[in-house]
Amino acid sequence: MEKVTQGLRAQDFHEGLRETKTFGPKEAYFEKTLRIGKAAFLAMHLRGLLYVDDYTVLKFAAAQLGIGGSELPVILGELEEIDFVRIKRSGDEIKRVDIRVPEFRTGYEELGARWEDLKPCEVERAGVATLQSLMHLPRSEADLIRSLGMGQTEFSMLCDVMKDGQLLRVQTIAGQKIAYTPLVVDEDPTAYLQWTDRFPSAVSEALKILTEHQGLPASDPTISDNAALNDAIQTGVLMPARVNGATGTQQFLFAPRGGLTPEERVILDKARAILASVRYGQRFAAGRRIIHPRAILERLRDYKRFKTGHPDLRTQYSPLLEKFVGRPIDEGGGLWNFQIYDTDENMKALEVAIDMLEIGETPTVKIDLAAKKALLSPREYLGPIPTRTILARSITGSPETRAEIIKQLSAIGRGMKVR
């Protein structure tokens, strides 16, 4: 598995499990993955800052991200290990954290390499591999157990942790238990599973195409000649974004993404609309086409509008008007500009769009605005009002997992060494 993928999946594990209570198998078998996941999540929020010289503020922000105060030094230590931060200490005390998180690359490569260096145990390796595999194609539960080569107890623990982290679900289709990950389901899991059942050999490749080319036009031969993708559009597995621009209406497809809160879903929808509009300019503009889509997105993020107006902008970016991302501005002489509303949500949507363009995946959709705000305005106390109230979920272990926990606890009680 590629290092970038390992880093991304580790972050998925942390994001999925951050709102769950402590649970033996999670702490014992996913320690290193969660450590790297937390490091990745924190790095994503620190990116763009120069330094943090108020450690208390950093603790506040980290807590918002599911990183406890006592584990923060360990997480920072991991980031220091890959040179994403430099820590100025005075004795045991952290005085300042200098930020070096890269901005022109995602940094998941380094995080994935660090995960490997930490030598994760078999269960967490299997967990990361399972998640990655299910992101390409659902599999029968029996097939999954067979391929992992694990004992029933280990597999049960793996499933318990992943299910409670919303990383894995099992649904019965035509009498067969099918495991899939909600992370790749946009709307209806049943439609998704039926689709994967109809095109078992084509799904993996289809999802790969969409991930690598987020915002691909439906008229592109890669899609129009692909039976599986056409079927996915017709059955609602994929939800194309529509742009009615200067040269007609076009639809743009995106890799499905699930496991989001309603607020995150809104941001993803906005990001898709933004990228679809830019893709239209890349492929279907009436005049000169967009050559550097990233530069366009960064321009909108940094300056909130285009340098100069263009006749096509009004129609090309009209989907953004409907989603309250911005509005067209008449510059006269038939030229239009587009003004982005400068809100946290819209800026986050632009970041997500850049991510989709660059790495295909959308890790920034999980950026916690309250934590980011805490880091940017260090003197401000963030009460519970702006942050979402989260109730920690308890992980309900399967009978096998509970039996294993009792076995381990009994061994400790008896002073016996197990494993």
Place this chain on the structure above:
Amino acid sequence: MSTEKDLSLKLRFKRVLFQMGYYSPVNVQLSQYPGSTPKKKALTDLDVLGLKFDEVLTPHRVVCDCKSGKDISDPNRLFWLRGVTDYFGANAAYFLRPRIGGHARAIAPKLGVRTIDEKELQQIETDLNVDALPLPIHDLGFHEQKQSLWGIWVPEHTKPTSEQLGLKKVYTYLSYEYWYVDQHRNLLLLVAHFQDIAHLLNPNNSRHVLLAQTGLERFVHCLLEMGNVIYARGLSDLPGNARIYLYGGPLALREKEKFFELLNKVTAANESLDPPFLNDLLELTNRIVHNPNAAVDILRTLEATYGWCVQLGNRELSPVFGGGSPVGAIVLARDAAITLAKATGIREDLFSHLLAL
């Protein structure tokens, strides 16, 4: 001919410039290597060069000629200074003399040069409260202490070793060539020079620490100059505009890309035009560009760190900056030191004083 009196004037003006936010190397020498001869040919030297970058990285450069001797034609010096001003693209030029005659005063405004005599210099020093600065920039002994560590030391009647000759190349580059070659070439040249001597530099050797420190100052200067061009071309494509600058313009960049394409085709190699450390340089430049309030003070912070911490053994920089530590500038300066060390392979602990801040 430079005298001790000249030096005193230079250092006093350097202290004034420091208070005005400038980083200011003294005795900047321009030399070139004409034709195929390896012998250096001195062109001229400048007494004080002041460099400052504002929040949008626009460079502000001042040049200064300090003369205290009697057999000097002030108008001649002024005309010369005008040429040097143009060469460095300076925004201002200063001519310092203990006394300045009426002829020179009359012609100076037409040449865009400011004249400052002893009395006026004293007034500027008072107005800028330079005595409150604890860093003894104007002290001859303090300056000499630093100068004595510059260059290789070869006992009389002995030949320099090959290692010393290697170091000498870098001294020569930093002292002379740096100010002569096209600025856009300096960043990659500087890294290449330090890569060549990385294995020789020892953090326990004071000469080596000063050499690395000077390299770091020039490195930051290169990044700030690049930042200025990136600003001019547009921030929306920082990596693209940085490459255009580093490789000498869009046309030169295309030529170089084509050259590498052909090279790889002919040799079946997979060489990239961009050196492996370029990404780190771009990331650092990005942090500099997006932290303007900190960026303006990096060069001065570096100068202060060497004088205040390395030479005088202090551990906190805040007294030099009026009690407030320039944290942002320190962070960027540390960042630059780490990036330079990574790019060149020199040891990070050559900058241990900076990294301890």
